[in-house]
Amino acid sequence: MSCDRSPPVEPQRHIKILSRRDIVLGASAAGALFGLLASRPALTAGTDAAPAAAETVVPISRVPLSEGLTPSHQFDEALGVILKDAEPAAGEPLTLTLPDLAENGNVVPYTIAVESPMTDNDYVHTLHLLSTANPQAVVATFHLIPATGKAMVSGRMRLAKTQDVVAIAEVSTGQILVSARKIEVTIGGCGNE
Amino acid sequence: MASKTRIKLPEKTAVGDVIEIRALINHVMETGNRKDANGQVIPRDIVNSLTVTFGKVTVFKAEFGPGISSNPFVAFHMRVPGPGELVFVWQDDAGVQTIERAPLLVG
Numbered sequence: 001m002s003c004d005r006s007p008p009v010e011p012q013r014h015i016k017i018l019s020r021r022d023i024v025l026g027a028s029a030a031g032a033l034f035g036l037l038a039s040r041p042a043l044t045a046g047t048d049a050a051p052a053a054a055e056t057v058v059p060i061s062r063v064p065l066s067e068g069l070t071p072s073h074q075f076d077e078a079l080g081v082i083l084k085d086a087e088p089a090a091g092e093p094l095t096l097t098l099p100d101l102a103e104n105g106n107v108v109p110y111t112i113a114v115e116s117p118m119t120d121n122d123y124v125h126t127l128h129l130l131s132t133a134n135p136q137a138v139v140a141t142f143h144l145i146p147a148t149g150k151a152m153v154s155g156r157m158r159l160a161k162t163q164d165v166v167a168i169a170e171v172s173t174g175q176i177l178v179s180a181r182k183i184e185v186t187i188g189g190c191g192n193e
Numbered sequence: 194m195a196s197k198t199r200i201k202l203p204e205k206t207a208v209g210d211v212i213e214i215r216a217l218i219n220h221v222m223e224t225g226n227r228k229d230a231n232g233q234v235i236p237r238d239i240v241n242s243l244t245v246t247f248g249k250v251t252v253f254k255a256e257f258g259p260g261i262s263s264n265p266f267v268a269f270h271m272r273v274p275g276p277g278e279l280v281f282v283w284q285d286d287a288g289v290q291t292i293e294r295a296p297l298l299v300g
Contacts, residue, residue, distance in 0.1 A: 107262045118272075131260050135226050139260035142269070147252050149211035149272030155255075156262040158224075189262075 064090050065164045066182045071132035075166075078137040082128055082168055086176045094177040096167040105159040105189030112142075112167045114151035114177065124151035126170040133163035158189040196220055200281060200295045208299055210273045214253075216243060217266040218283050218291060224259035240265050242284045247277055247297070275299055 063079065065071060097111040116124045127142040142153045151169065159165070162185045169177040201215040218240055225237025237259060245253040253269045271279075276299040283291040 129260075134260050135224070136259050138258045140258060141256040142267075143251075143254040143256075144269075145250070145252060147247075147250060147272055147274065148270055150270035153255075153267065153269050155265065155267040158260050158262055 062088060063166055063178050064180050065132065065166075066180075069132065069162070069164055069182070071164065072134075072137060074135070074137035075130060075132045078130055079166075082130075082170075083176065088168065088176040088178040090178050090180075094167060094169045094179045096165065096179045096181045098165055098181050098183050101184045101186070102159060103186045105161070105185040105187055107156050107189070108159050108183070108185075109154065110157050110165070111152065111154040112169070113153075114169045114171075116151045116171065118144075118146050118149055118151060120146050121172070123148075123172050124169050125172055127151070127153055128166075128168040128170075129157065130166040130168065131157075131159065131163060132166060134158065134160045139165075159183060159185045160188040161185050196283070196291050198281070198283070198291060198293045200279075200293055202279070202295055202297060204298070206273045206297065206299050208273055208275055211270050212273055213268055213270055214245070214279070215266070215268045216245070216281055217264060218243075219264050220283075220285065222257075222259065222261060222263040222265060226259065238286050240283050240285045243267060244282045244284075245269075246280045246282075247271065247274065252279075273297065273299060 062083065093115040095111075095113050097113070098108065102108045110129065112127050112129060114124045114127070116122065118124070123146045124144055127144065129139040129141070130137050131139050139157050140155070144151055157165075162183065164180045164182050166178065166180045171177065197219040199215075199217045203210075203212050206212050220240045221238060222240065223235055223238040225234065227235045229235055239257060239259055239261070241257055243255045243257070243265075244251055252271050255267050255269075257265055277297050279295045279297055281293045281295070285291075
């Protein structure tokens with residue numbers, strides 16, 4: 001099926017001419033994304049859908065992952081959607097706390113914390129929690145405002161197998177922070193095996 | 194159908210305090226990855242978001258994926274602006290909203 005054809009209806013003349021980006025997004029929504037079209041990741045498409053072509057993927061070197069563990073394609077895609085062209089900073093203000101070992105991958109406690117003043121001029125507005133080896137890479141996304149007071153969120157996640165878990169913090173100043181942590185999983189917990 | 198929820202707030206707060214708020218809802222969080230005994234995929238059924246508002250302000254929003262454990266629990270923070278009411282709204286894949294209200298006592 002061709003994905004760049006107009007729909008077979010009367011052309012709606014009041015609508016602006018489709019931009020290249022619209023076409024790319026439309027194509028990805030149709031599930032027929034060709035490598036040639038996808039010079040950028042499908043930014044607004046759902047992370048579940050959008051089979052992005054390999055060359056749109058953000059290099060893994062931008063996130064400090066463990067040697068010997070290969071992140072999933074879904075993770076690469078999700079990372080591309082979040083980071084876009086940004087260069088993340090690994091480090092200090094952002095900490096991801098996980099146990100070193102999870103005997104039961106169904107219930108793994110996590111804490112994401114960022115040292116941030118949480119003022120109107122400088123606050124963390126989004127926290128992402130990503131898995132590099134679960135069937136779905138995006139585990140959770142949290143939206144904060146200065147009134148949140150403290151950029152610290154915890155909960156419980158599922159892990160399919162031993163992997164790196166990645167936390168990303170987006171700061172209102174434009175800075176993006178990344179932290180990755182390896183966790184050994186004895187019994188996987190995504191019901192996919 | 195409303196699911197059972199649990200919300201934990203500090204019993205005593207003062208204006209300007211940064212408090213921890215804990216919220217849990219009972220839910221199966223079916224991932225959509227599992228198959229039943231006949232090999233049929235069990236459809237995804239998860240709580241996909243929790244929105245917390247104080248007054249008219251959304252102070253915290255969580256979007257959950259299938260990688261969140263069953264009975265999703267989340268702890269977050271808020272700077273106490275004054276007495277009022279926190280409203281928690283959980284939304285699941287079936288479109289069911291579970292709404293809980295919790296008074297924030299100050300003083």
